[in-house]
Amino acid sequence: MTENKLRTQVGIVGAGPAGLMLSHLLHLEGIDSVILENRGRDYIESRIRAGLIEQWASDLLVETGVGARMQREGMFHNGVYFAFGGALHYINFREVVGKGVTIYGQQELVKDLIARRLADGGQILFEASAVSVHDFAGRAPKIRFRHSGRDIELACDFIGGCDGFHGICRPSIPAAALTPYDREYPFGWVGILSESPPPEHELIYAYHERGFALYTMRSPTLARLYIQCAPDDDIENWPDARIWQELHARIGSPRVRCYRRVSPRCAASWSSPCNMAGSFSPATPPIFSRQPAQKA
Numbered sequence: 110m111t112e113n114k115l116r117t118q119v120g121i122v123g124a125g126p127a128g129l130m131l132s133h134l135l136h137l138e139g140i141d142s143v144i145l146e147n148r149g150r151d152y153i154e155s156r157i158r159a160g161l162i163e164q165w166a167s168d169l170l171v172e173t174g175v176g177a178r179m180q181r182e183g184m185f186h187n188g189v190y191f192a193f194g195g196a197l198h199y200i201n202f203r204e205v206v207g208k209g210v211t212i213y214g215q216q217e218l219v220k221d222l223i224a225r226r227l228a229d230g231g232q233i234l235f236e237a238s239a240v241s242v243h244d245f246a247g248r249a250p251k252i253r254f255r256h257s258g259r260d261i262e263l264a265c266d267f268i269g270g271c272d273g274f275h276g277i278c279r280p281s282i283p284a285a286a287l288t289p290y291d292r293e294y295p296f297g298w299v300g301i302l303s304e305s306p307p308p309e310h311e312l313i314y315a316y317h318e319r320g321f322a323l324y325t326m327r328s329p330t331l332a333r334l335y336i337q338c339a340p341d342d343d344i345e346n347w348p349d350a351r352i353w354q355e356l357h358a359r360i361g362s363p364r365v366r367c368y369r370r371v372s373p374r375c376a377a378s379w380s381s382p383c384n385m386a387g388s389f390s391p392a393t394p395p396i397f398s399r400q401p402a403q404k405a
Contacts, residue, residue, distance in 0.1 A: 113261050117143040117232075120252045120265035122240060122278050124153055124233055126215060128271035129222035130169075136229055137173060143263060144226070145237040145254055153235075154223065157302060158215035160327045161312075164208035170218075175225050184212035184329070192315035192322075192360055199311075210312075214327045242268055242281045296320070297340045299347050301356075305332040308360065315359045322359035 119135055121128045124146035132142045146153065162170075162179075170176030187209045188201040202209050226233060240254040245268045252263040270278025307326055315322040320337035327333055336355050338347070 113259055115143065115261060115263045117141050117263065117265050119143075119267045119269055120250070120263050121145065121269040121271055122242070122252065123270070123272035123276060124148075124219075124223070124235070125271060125273065126218055126222065128269065129219065129226060129233075130175075131269050131271060132226055132231055132233075133173060133175060133222060133229075136226070136231060142269070143232045143234065143265075145240055145252065145256075145263070146233060146235050147237055147240060148235065150223065150233075150235045153216075154220045155216055157327070160212055160214045160333060161325065162211040162213055162218075164210065167211045167213075175221050178221055179211065179213045179218070182213070182217070184326070186210050186212060186311045189311055190309055190313040192313050193317070195361055197309065197313065197361075212326055212328075240277055242270070242278060245281070246283070295340060296337050297342060299336040299338050299342075299344070299352065301332075301334040301336070301352060302327075303332050303334070304330055306330070307332065313360055315361070317359040317361075319355065319359055322356060324356075324360055 118140050119131075119142040121132055121142050121144045124144050128144050128146075132144050135142050162183075167176065167179065167183075170179060187203040188199055190197045190199050192198075223233065234254075234256050237254045237256045239260075240252065243251045243253060250265055250268050252265065252268060254261055254263070268278070270276065270281070272278050307329065308324060312326075313322075313324040315324075321335075322337065323335040325333045325335075334356060336347075336352065336359070
C-alpha cells in the first residue's frame with residue numbers, strides 16, 4: 110500500500126442520510142467503509158432539506174443507537190389534517206394504522222450520524238473532489254478522488270452510490286443495466302421557510318381550486334410551506350404579499366402568519382433514488398424557494 114492508495118470493504122460516495130446510515134449499519138455488522146463527500150462538514154450539517162421521518166425510519170434510528178437526540182427534540186405527530194371545503198379534517202394515523210411520523214430536520218439527523226460515525230472510528234473524507242468510480246462491475250472496484258492536495262485511489266469490494274440523482278454514481282451505471290421510468294407532472298412548487306407560529310400542531314395538506322398547499326414545520330417556531338405553481342413559473346412572480354395571500358386562501362386558516370424572514374435560499378431542487386446502492390431521496394418536482402418578509 111502506497112501513500113496514495115487506500116483499501117476498505119465498502120466505498121461510499123455521499124455523506125447524506127443514505128451514505129451515513131449505510132456506513133453505520135455496516136459498522137454494526139463488522140464491515141469497514143469509507144465515506145467520500147465533496148462538501149465540507151459545516152455545509153452538510155447546516156443545509157436545510159427534508160424534515161419528516163416515517164415510522165420505520167425513526168424506529169431504525171432508535172434501534173441502531175442513533176435516535177436519542179431525535180427522541181428528545183423531535184416532534185411526534187399522530188396524524189395529519191386535510192383542508193378542503195373551507196374546513197380542516199383530521200385523520201389519526203395512530204388510531205388507523207398504529208403509526209405516526211416524526212418532524213426532525215435532516216441537517217440534525219446528519220449531525221447525529223456524523224458524530225456517531227466519527228465516535229466509532231469511521232472514516233469520512235470531507236471536501237473530496239474529482240470523485241470517479243471505476244471497475245465496479247468487476248471484482249476490484251475503485252474510487253479515485255482528490256483530497257488534501259493528493260490524488261488517491263480507494264480500492265474496495267463494493268461501491269455504495271449514495272450521492273443522489275445529480276451525483277457521479279448514477280451516470281456510471283451502464284445504460285443497458287438501467288431502466289428509467291419517468292412521469293412529468295404539470296406543476297411545480299414554491300417553497301417557503303419562515304419563522305412562523307404553527308396554524309395547527311400537525312401537518313396540513315390543502316386541496317383548493319387555486320392549487321395545492323402544504324404546511325409543515327422544522328421546529329415549533331420554524332415553518333416550511335409549499336404552494337403549487339406552474340412548472341415554468343419564476344420566483345420573481347411570487348412577492349411576499351402574494352405568498353401569504355395564497356397560503357391564507359388555500360389553507361384557509363387566519364393563523365397562518367410569518368413573523369420574520371430567515372436566510373435567503375432560492376434553488377431548483379431535484380432528487381431521485383441512486384440505483385447503485387439506494388438513497389433516502391425520492392424524486393420530486395422542481396422547487397424554488399424564498400423567505401417572505403415580516404408580515405404584521
